[in-house]
Amino acid sequence: MIGGDRNSLHAAGRAALVLLCVLGLLGGCTVNRQLARKADQIVSETRNDELTCNRPDHCAIDSPYRKLADKAQGPGAAESETHYVNLLEQGEDSLLLRIHLVRAARTSIDIQTFIWVNDDAGRLLLDELLKAARRGVRVRVIADQLFSLEDPALLSRLAVIHRNFEVRIYNPTFNKAVTQPLEFAVSILCCFTRFNQRMHNKLFLVDGEFGIAGGRNYENRYFDWDPEFDYRDRDVLVTGAKAGREMQRSFDQFWNYKRAVPLTRLNDVNRQIVADSGQSLPLPTPIRQVDPMRVGILSAHASNQAEISRRFVDEALRVEKVDYFSDEPQKQDSASDSNSELGDRIEGLIASTESNILMQTPYLVLSKRARRLFGRLKEQEPRPQIIVSTNSLAATDAFYVYALSHKYKKRYLKLGFRIYEFKPFPGDADLLIADYAQLGAGEISEQGYQRYGKAPLTTSGSGVRVGMHAKSIVIDDHATLIGSHNFDPRSDNYNTESGFIIHDDEVARRVSAAILRDIEPQNAWAIAKRPRTNLVHRINNAIADFSTALPLFDFWPFRYATSYELNPGCKPLPQNDPDFYDCYTAVGDFPEVDLPLKTIYTRMATAIGAGAVGIL
Numbered sequence: 001m002i003g004g005d006r007n008s009l010h011a012a013g014r015a016a017l018v019l020l021c022v023l024g025l026l027g028g029c030t031v032n033r034q035l036a037r038k039a040d041q042i043v044s045e046t047r048n049d050e051l052t053c054n055r056p057d058h059c060a061i062d063s064p065y066r067k068l069a070d071k072a073q074g075p076g077a078a079e080s081e082t083h084y085v086n087l088l089e090q091g092e093d094s095l096l097l098r099i100h101l102v103r104a105a106r107t108s109i110d111i112q113t114f115i116w117v118n119d120d121a122g123r124l125l126l127d128e129l130l131k132a133a134r135r136g137v138r139v140r141v142i143a144d145q146l147f148s149l150e151d152p153a154l155l156s157r158l159a160v161i162h163r164n165f166e167v168r169i170y171n172p173t174f175n176k177a178v179t180q181p182l183e184f185a186v187s188i189l190c191c192f193t194r195f196n197q198r199m200h201n202k203l204f205l206v207d208g209e210f211g212i213a214g215g216r217n218y219e220n221r222y223f224d225w226d227p228e229f230d231y232r233d234r235d236v237l238v239t240g241a242k243a244g245r246e247m248q249r250s251f252d253q254f255w256n257y258k259r260a261v262p263l264t265r266l267n268d269v270n271r272q273i274v275a276d277s278g279q280s281l282p283l284p285t286p287i288r289q290v291d292p293m294r295v296g297i298l299s300a301h302a303s304n305q306a307e308i309s310r311r312f313v314d315e316a317l318r319v320e321k322v323d324y325f326s327d328e329p330q331k332q333d334s335a336s337d338s339n340s341e342l343g344d345r346i347e348g349l350i351a352s353t354e355s356n357i358l359m360q361t362p363y364l365v366l367s368k369r370a371r372r373l374f375g376r377l378k379e380q381e382p383r384p385q386i387i388v389s390t391n392s393l394a395a396t397d398a399f400y401v402y403a404l405s406h407k408y409k410k411r412y413l414k415l416g417f418r419i420y421e422f423k424p425f426p427g428d429a430d431l432l433i434a435d436y437a438q439l440g441a442g443e444i445s446e447q448g449y450q451r452y453g454k455a456p457l458t459t460s461g462s463g464v465r466v467g468m469h470a471k472s473i474v475i476d477d478h479a480t481l482i483g484s485h486n487f488d489p490r491s492d493n494y495n496t497e498s499g500f501i502i503h504d505d506e507v508a509r510r511v512s513a514a515i516l517r518d519i520e521p522q523n524a525w526a527i528a529k530r531p532r533t534n535l536v537h538r539i540n541n542a543i544a545d546f547s548t549a550l551p552l553f554d555f556w557p558f559r560y561a562t563s564y565e566l567n568p569g570c571k572p573l574p575q576n577d578p579d580f581y582d583c584y585t586a587v588g589d590f591p592e593v594d595l596p597l598k599t600i601y602t603r604m605a606t607a608i609g610a611g612a613v614g615i616l
Contacts (some may be wrong), residue, residue, distance in 0.1 A: 007531070019538075030175065031175050031267065032267050035267065035270040035274055036265055039159070039264040039269075039273040039274055039606070041486065043159055043160050046160050046277070047159075047161070047162065048160075048161060048162045049132075049162070050134070051134060051135065052131075052135055053135045057106045057504055058105075058106055058135040058136035059135050060103065060104050060105055060106045060137075061103045061104050061303055061305075062104075063100065063103075063104035063305070063308065064305055064308055064309040064313040065101070065104065065210060065308075065313060068313055069209050069210070069239050069240070071084070071212060072239055072240040072241065073240075077219055081240070081241075081321070082240060082318060082320060083238050083240030083242070083243055083318075083320075084239040084316040084317065084319070085236060085237070085238055085239075085242065085316060085322065085504070085507055086237040086312050086317075087234070087482075087507065087511065087514075088212070088214070088234065088235050088236060088237060089234055089432075089514050090224065090432070090433075091222055091224040091225070091230070091233060092223055092298065093312075094212070094216055094222075094223060094235055095121055095225075095298065096298055097237055097308075097564055098125060098204055098212065099124065099125065099128055099298070099299065100302045100303070101204075101215065102125070102128045102129060102131075102132050102206070103128065103132070105132050105137045105206045105207075106137065108137060108138045108139075108140075108205075108206070108254075109129060109132060109138070109139045109140070109205070109206050109207075110140050110203070110204075110247075110333060111129075111139075111140070111141045111201065111203065111204050112143075112201040112203040113141075113142075113144070113148065113201075113202055113203075113218055114143075114146075114147065114148070114199065114201070114202065114221055114499070115143075115144075115147040116143045116147075116149050116216050116217065116218040116219070116486070117148075117220065117287070117288075118149065118154060118284070118286050119225075119286050119288040119289070120220050120225055120286060120288065120289060120291065120292075120294070120295055121218060121223045121225050122178075122220075122286070124295050124298075124299065126283075130161060130165060133161075133162045133164035133321050134164070136164065137164060138164050139164060139165045139166070140166050140167075140168075140255060141166070141168070142167075142170055142251075143167065144168075144169075144170045144171065144198050144199045144274070145171055145173060145177065146173075146198060146202070147217075148179065149167070149169075149177070151177075151178070151284060152177055152178060152266075153272055154283060154360050155169075155177050155263050155266070155269045156263070156269050156270075156273045156276055157276070157283055157284075158283075158322065159186065159263040159264060159269065159273055162284075166262075167263055168260040168262055168263070169260075169261050169263070169266060170198075170199040170259055170260050170582045171194065171197065171198065171199065171259045172266055173195055175261070175266055175267050176266055176267050176269075177263075177266045177268055177269050196494055197495070198201070198495050198496075199254065199259075199495070199496050200328075200495035200497050201250075201254070201326060201484055201496055201497060201498040202215065202216060202483075202484045202498065203250070203326075204453050205244070205248065206245045208245070208247075208248045209244040210237065210239050210244070211239075211243060211324070212235055212236065212237045212238070213235060213236065213324065213482070213483055213484070213500055214233070214234050214235020214236055214470075214471075214482050214483060214484070214497055214499065215231075215233045215234060215235060215470050215471050215483075215484060216233050216235050216469075217613055220288065223478070225291070225294070227464065228464060228465065229397065229465045229466075229467065229559075230433045230464050230465075230466055230467075230468060230520065231467055232432055232466070232467065232468050232469060233469040233470050234360075234471075234482060234514070235600060238322055238324075238500060239316070242322070242490050243322045243324045243500070246323070246324035247324050250324065250328075250371060250498065251441075253328060253329055257329040257330075259329065268573045284349055300613070311535060312421070317504065317506055317510075319502055319503075320503075321502070321503040321504070322500055322501070322503075323501045323502075324500055325345060325483065325499055325501055326497070326498035326499075327497055328496075329496060331496050343458075343492050346473075346481065346485065347369070347370075347373055347476060347478060349376075349481065350373055350377070350473070351373060351605070352475070352476075353375070354379060354384065354476050355375075355382075355384055355385070355472055355476050355477075356384055356385040356386070356387075356476060356477065357384055357385070357386045357473065357474070358387050358474040358512050358515050359386070359472070359474075359487065359514070360389040360390070360468070360470045360471065360513075360515045360518070361389075361390055361468075361471055361486050361488070362396065362467070362469050362470075362471070362486065363390070363391070363398065363405065363411060363488050364388060364390040364391075364405040364419065365401060365404045365405050365408070365488045365489065366408075366412070366488065366489075367492045369492065370487065370492070371411070373413060373414070374386070374417075377416075378415055378416050383416060385416075386415070386418065387418045387515075387516075388412070388417050388419045389420050389422065389468065389518050389519050389524065390419065390420070390421055390422065390468060391421060391422050391467060391468045392421035392422055392524075392563070392590075392591065392592075393406070393589075393590045394424040394591060394593045395422045395423060395424040395468060396434050396468075398466055401504065408504070409527065409559065409560065409561045413528075413560070416513070418526075418574060420519035420525065420526055420527065421524055421527060421563060422466070422467070422468040422523065422524050423523055423524055423525065424465045424467070425463065425465065425466070425592075426466060426522065426524070427520075427522025428517060428520070428521055428522060428523050429463070429464075429466060432466065433464060433466055468518070470515075470525070471483060471484060471485055471487070471499070472515065473487070474508050474515070477505065477508050477509065478504070478505055478508050479501065479502070479503050480500075480501070480502045480503075480508045480511050481499060481501050481502075482499055482500050482502070482511070483497060483498055483499015483500060484497045484499055485499060521565070521566035521571070521572055525563040525564060525565060525587065525591060526564045526566075526575060526584060527563060527564070527575070528562070528575040528580065528584070529561045529595055530558075530559075530560065530562055530573075530586070559589060562586050562588060563586070563587050563588060563591050564580075564584035564586055564587065565584065565585050566583060567584060567585055568585055570584075571583070
């Protein structure tokens, strides 16, 4: 009994200690107002207000996009609401245009992002934004707290760097810029609903009329600059007044919303501001510098008007109908009636399908609402063709989400989906991504780059691994949705999302061509059901169905469907073609996954992760 009492006391003591830790952290939920006031005073007194330019245009570089904007607002344009569109399939093109437009900015630059990393790409853009602010351009950045600028020293110096440059952090945990592991765990226990709601929007807006939206955040891997893992992504530049007004309205809503928190209201940042007071400190160095020469070469190209005109302005598509869509920040409030506004819009677009849907998403995990919608489409006559491009386990960087896609693969095939999973080393890699790891610093020269430094990737399992990150839908070869929405429960219910809906045949044709290339046999595996030729196969299928239906302990390893590779000498066939199995060979559920632990983790997440679909 004495031993038992002692153990009980120890247990009670440990519980009390944990409770005290939790209460201590919860005490940090409030802003340290004394530090915040001191930080406000320091920022007010020391923030630089000197300008490097006194011209009305703030010394913006001449840009051929100005003429495009004038054409969009020319005679008759007001009635037709004309826009010009550039599809940005390659990351480096997207970064190049961002740098160019920052240098061309005359009045304002507004940016929303889910991720901002202080690496080559993130720092290049940051430095350019600071130059614009010093010229006299108002620069505002809203970054979601979870994965953005995770350095109080960097943020404290940005807070005082110039009066024209301002950063706000969206939905910070415990009013801090950086969430420590224990705080992360406590936030899940105490404040899960709020912690789980993120601003996933990606918006880059210059002077209220040049806007980029899509899937890209600010990190090397989104712009083909990571030597180990890059994303196959997509965004779009839209030039025009109507979409510009819609983008500006959305940004201003988020900027003025209560969860967009100024830097002096973050306890770890205001503490750093006070500690650094009176010191003139430089910005911290980037956390990952891979290729400074590459940065210099792209920077030089960004001011080349002839190149920008030839490669982008001359290729811009004239489009009559473009809508910018965005959830409102109130979506994350339980009392809001706008929670399903964007979801309703996407649902209406898909429900109008007559002949075909082409969808690309990194995460094939559909909400109940989406499954009901696609179930109704399945009953249409004629039934629309639905093709889906998504990640394989070998390509994804989110195995836990892939595990849920793996669990419910039969469900999606039964809805009539033709599913193709992206390979980590696609055969067309040299058309999709750049690999700078193959170029030594001594070998790099202007002539040595195809475009700002591109070199072909190898496809033998070495070189840069590529993962799918694009989020797009093309409907009936006419309507195209490009944005941040992953078409999954998290995007439906938790995150705020944004992007463009473009009604134009040529835009649809080009996006379709890009997605169809991504699902070609050299770039993707076809997903199809396993043949059921005997009683053992049928018994296995019945057990797999029972296992899948379990919310927990879905450990049955032999699933309804698997991955298939095209045989040499055969032409690609749809999965429902009678000759499919003669021309394709099964290569297993997780082809090219060399790490046993990744396979084990994925099967474990498949087994126990059903309840977390909406979160993951």
